[in-house]
C-alpha cells in the first residue's frame with residue numbers, strides 16, 4: 001500500500017476538519033469500546049486466558065525456527081506447499097508465479113493485513129489480473145481506491161452517503177432507480193455482485209489469523225463468510241501470512257481465539273472460524289486442488305532480538321486502536337500506513353521505515369492501549385523506544401537543542417539568569433494567544449487547543465522566596 | 477514449477493530459515509528457548525484451559541442461550557425421526573420453497589422423508605451453485621461455551637453448503653454437545669479414528685474444520701449489524717436426541 005506518512009501533520013489537520021469523517025468515527029466509543037468491556041466482563045477467566053496467551057506466544061517466539069519447520073513439514077504431509085518470502089517483493093513474485101501457473105484471470109481475495117502490508121491487490125491489478133476484495137469493508141475501499149482505516153473494520157471512516165455514491169457509480173448494470181437506503185439494501189447488493197466473483201474465481205487468496213505448527217493448519221476468523229467462499233470455491237487457495245502467526249497446537253489456538261473476538265468486536269466468537277489443512281482429500285468433491293501458504297518476514301525476525309520483540313505477540317484485534325484517543329479523533333488514514341493506532345505506531349516504522357517515523361509521536365501516552373491489549377504488549381513503552389531512536393537519528397535540530405539545554409543545566413548560575421530573562425517574555429507571549437499563532441509550528445497546534453498559561457516566575461525563584469519567608473516566620 | 481523456479485524457492489527457504497535460526501538463538505526473548513527439540517515435544521509448559529465444569533443440561537442451556545443471542549433459530553427434538561416433520565413445519569413459515577440441497581449423507585437420506593412429502597432433497601456431488609435457498613448439513617459436534625457448531629469437510633457435508641444458501645439448516649445430535657472447543661475437537665479426533673478402521677477416512681483434522689456460531693453478518697455499513705452478508709441470512713438448528 002502506498003505509504004503516505006511523510007506529511008503526517010497535514011493529514012492530522014485534514015482529519016480534524018473533516019466533518020464527514022468525524023461523524024463516522026463517533027460510533028467507535030459507543031460501539032467497539034462498550035461491547036468489548038461487556039464481553040470481557042462476561043468471561044471471568046479473561047485475565048487468566050490473557051496470561052496464558054502471553055506465555056504461549058513467548059514460548060512460540062522463543063522457538064520460532066522449530067515451529068516454522070514443524071509447520072512446513074505438516075503442510076507438506078497434508079499435500080500443501082509453504083513458500084518463504086523475506087521481503088514484500090518476494091511474496092508478490094511467489095503469488096504471481098502461482099497465479100500464472102494456474103492461468104488465473106479472476107482472483108477472489110479475503111481480508112488480510114499482510115496482504116495490505118505488501119499492497120497485494122494493487123500489485124495483482126497492475127499485473128493484469130482482476131482481483132476482487134470480498135470482505136465488504138475491503139470491497140468498499142477498493143471501489144474508492146483507498147487504504148483501510150482500521151485493521152478489523154477497514155471502512156469505518158465511511159458514511160452511508162459515501163457508500164451510496166460509490167455503489168451507484170460502480171454497479172452500472174443495476175437499475176438507476178433502485179433504493180439504497182438501509183444497511184440491508186447495501187449488503188444485499190454487494191452480496192449479489194460478489195457471489196458471481198466467488199463462483200468464477202480461479203484463485204482464492206486469504207490471510208491467516210493463526211497457523212498451527214502441529215497440524216499445518218491455517219485459520220481465519222470472519223463474520224461474513226467471504227473468506228470461506230473465497231477459499232472453498234476456486235481451484236487454488238493461497239494463504240498470505242507472516243511467521244509470528246504460528247502457535248504450537250489446537251489447544252493454544254483456542255486460548256487466543258477466546259481473546260480475539262472479545263477484544264476486537266466484543267463478540268464471544270466470530271460467526272465463522274475456519275481451520276484449513278491442505279488441499280482437497282481423496283473422496284472430497286469440493287475444495288481447492290492446491291493449497292499454498294506464503295510466509296512473509298519483512299523485518300519481523302529483526303524484531304525478535306530487539307526492544308520491540310513483544311510486539312510480535314500482537315494478534316491484530318484492534319482494541320488498542322478503538323481505545324486510543326488519538327485514533328478516535330483522527331481515524332486511520334491520518335497515520336498514512338495500513339497499520340494505524342498504537343500497534344501501527346510501533347510496527348509501521350519497522351515495516352515501512354522512514355515514511356512512518358513520525359507515528360510513534362502520535363500518542364498522548366494515556367496508556368489505555370496497554371491496558372486493553374489482550375497480549376499485554378507495552379505499547380507506550382515501545383513508542384518511547386522509537387522516539388528515543390528518532391531523537392538519535394534526527395541529529396540536527398533536536399540534538400542541538402538538547403545540548404544547549406544540557407549545557408545550561410550544568411551551570412546553575414547561567415541557568416537562573418536565562419530563566420529570569422526568558423520567562424517574562426514567554427509568559428507575556430503566551431497570554432497573547434493570537435500572537436502565538438505566528439510562532440513556528442504553533443498554528444495547527446493552537447487550532448484545536450488553548451495554551452496553558454506560563455508562570456511569570458520560575459519555580460526556583462518562588463521556592464527561594466518561600467524558604468526565606470518561612471525562615472523569617474520562624475525567627476519571629 | 478520450472479527447475480530455476482524450484483532452485484530459487486529452495487534458496488529463498490534456506491536464507492529465510494538461516495536468518496530466523498540466527499535471530500532466535502541471539503534473541504532468546506524470554507529465556508524460554510528449549511534446550512532440545514525433544515524437550516519441546518515432550519514437555520508442555522502450558523497447562524490447558526480449565527473453566528468450571530458444566531453438566532449436560534447446563535451445556536445444552538448455554539449452547540441455546542448463545543446461539544439465540546447470535547440470531548439463530550433453534551428447535552429441540554426428542555429423536556432424529558422427528559426431523560422431517562419439524563423441518564416441514566418450520567419451512568412452511570418461510571419463503572424459501574421446498575427444495576433442500578444436501579451432500580451424499582447416508583444419515584439424512586435414511587430419515588423417513590415420506591412424513592414430509594412436499595420437501596425435496598437434492599444431492600450435491602461437487603457442482604457449484606449460485607442461487608441456493610436451502611441447504612442442510614450435519615454438525616459432528618458443538619461447543620457450548622460460545623454456541624458454536626463444528627462441521628468438517630467431505631462428501632457427506634460439503635463445506636460450500638454451509639456458506640452458499642440463504643437459509644442454512646444444521647442438524648445436531650444433543651449427545652455431541654461438549655462444553656469447550658478442546659472437548660469438541662478431541663471428540664472429532666476420536667470419531668475419525670474409529671471411522672478410519674472401516675472407510676479409510678483421512679485422519680482429523682480434515683481439509684476444512686468449520687466452526688459456525690450463527691448466520692453471516694457484517695457491521696461494515698456504519699457499524700450497524702446486518703445479517704446475510706455473503707453467507708446465510710438465516711441459520712436454523714435442529715437439535716435431536718434432547
Ligand code: SF4
Nearest residue numbers: 314315317318320373
Ligand atoms: S497491540 Fe494488542 S490491542 Fe493492539 S491489535 Fe495487537 S493485540 Fe490487539
